[in-house]
Amino acid sequence: MAFPVNRRGFLALTGAGAGALALAACAGPDTSGGTAAKAGASPDTDFSNVKPASSIEFWTNHPGQSQAVEQQIIEKFQKANPGITVNLVTAGANYEEIAQKFQTAQAAKSGLPGVVVLSDVWWFRYYVNGNIIPLDSLAKQLGVQLSDYRDSLVKDYQYGGKQWALPYGRSTPLFYYNKDHFKAAGLPDRAPKSWDEFDDWAPKLKAASGAQYAYMYPALAGYAGWTLQNNLWGWGSGWSNSWDITCDSADAVAAMQWVQDSVYKDKWAGVSSKESADDFAAGIASATISSTGSLVGILKNAKFNVGVGFLPGGPKASTNVCPTGGAGLGIPSGITKEQQLAAAMFIKFVGEPENTAAFSAATGYMPVRKSADMTAVLAKTPQIQTAIDQLAVTKVQDNARVFLPGADQEMAKSVAKIVTQQGDVKAIMADLKKTLTGIYEKDVRPKLTA
Structure with a gap:
């Protein structure tokens, strides 16, 4: 043993x-030695007069060999939003490597992504360092239906009365x-x-x-x-x-x-x-x-x-x-409001019921939306229904x-x-x-x- x-x-x-x-619920590098910032220092921003950026990067480790389905979702997003290009970036092979890349970009104050995959065991480090923004005002402006996200999964990214990321590759x-x-x-x-x-x-x-x-x-x-x-x-x-x-x-x-x-x-x-x-x-x-x-x-x-x-x-x-366990999607505080708005639009699109169902079908991760139609997935692997049913009685992890x-x-x-x-x-x-x-x-x- x-x-x-x-x-x-x-x-x-x-x-x-x-x-x-x-799923590997891995920890990222120690970010405690970086520049201290008041936790949650990034305030809610009014995006009502902001025009989305024309290009952003999506940093991911392709959880569950999801590169193909991620690219498909990006292509659908770009078709629906022809003024925005999303560049898919392999930012690491695992959570730690993404965290290291993100940490390096933070220190350099340049080259930050629009959207970054955030693991359950290290997103909070970026919250306390003020490296990510709360999503509440963006979610409200864009009409993100937080109530349709599975309760325990969306609560995993809440702290101080604010929402700091939205669920992505989730497992129990x-x-x-x-x-x-x-x-x-x-x-x-x-x-x-x-x-x-x-x-x-x-x-x-x-x-x-x-x-x-x-x-x-x-x-x-x-x-x-x-x-x-x-x-x-x-x-x-x-x-x-x-x-x-x-x-x-x-x-x-x-x-x-x-x-x-x-x-x-x-x-x-x-x-x-x-x-x-x-x-x-x-x-x-x-x-x-x-x-x-x-x-x-x-x-x-x-x-x-x-x-x-x-x-x-x-x-x-x-x-x-x-x-619960797994990863969510967050937005850096060190990018422009235009980039943040484009990033939020993409995160909303990734979380749409049909897209989370497609992601689940391709990877085996849980559908993060209650209204996602899992009929085709369950026809192939009916045992997944047990995992979905258990989501109703999951508990947010210990601090x-x-x-x-x-x-x-x-x-x-x-x-x-x-x-x-x-x-x-x-x-x-x-x-x-x-x-x-x-x-x-x-x-x-x-x-x-x-």
Whole structure:
């Protein structure tokens, strides 16, 4: 159960590995050392007398091998808006590389894009540094129907009463299970309603299936901070409650102790060294949690009947225990109002129901609009309906994971000590609280109160 220290970027939606379809919720470079600006310093601007720029750049890493569908959407936009050219720029292979390019352009105060892909775990850094603008006045002027965006997805980019980005390539974790193994063990053909229920099922699965593990935890780098929110929330805690770091609470320690016991004491769970979706598709484990973006690859590679379901609840919370994840689209503050208006027009177009449906069909990511017609997609892959249904009970992620620079990596390191080194859970979570609190006090709080 080796712990991979390298961060993962977005991986291809096609290829040999099922996990190549997974969303990577990666952190960007540390932007805390840049020029300090009051958080949210960019005010709402009146764009009523502004004429859109004739050309802007769209910086993307083509999440889910989306370059072709991105180009198609651009061509449709340009046809509908013949006075505006959108230049598609491959700004990196993953979130980090886009962040590095964006950071360099910020420092140079030149060469900024009109629209940039912003990951869930680093858009807030640009908010606190005043590098992106709020979209509220633009959304109002352009008639963007925010109420038609899926609630939890659009809320991910809200802070201080303003909207800082709009959803783009979005995903949630799903519970994947081997229907054949479940049948052999005499279990119901469904995901467990709670982890306690799966705790009861696990010995039966190991005995009947012949698999090495009843359950495989996702690889820790890129996944620990994201997916384990499910366990922490189910046990009544979280990485944080707003800005209050709660990872050392009694409930959080109990959740992580249960996780450790499933690996060492009860011995029915393993920890993937690379990609749990691949381990599951290969039959090594009877169940796992992985991104909705893994679904197509798992269905392609598995030699068994695959079931999908909502994430299980815990002893204190049985619903709203599934986090969202992925990327949105934002607009830099350091470009002209004309460019900002053209960028907002493009973001609105990308998010139109028919375009988000096309993006979902091409990539496997969630449709970000409630009114998107997914009939054709579901006809091909009906299991996606479960992921769409689960969106109604997703929960906005903990501040500690998505708003603290580098916190995701610190969470992964701590979880590694718990599940690959059998370290003392209470002590490790206490140390993690000190680390996360230090990040907040040093890198975030001063800019929020500047």
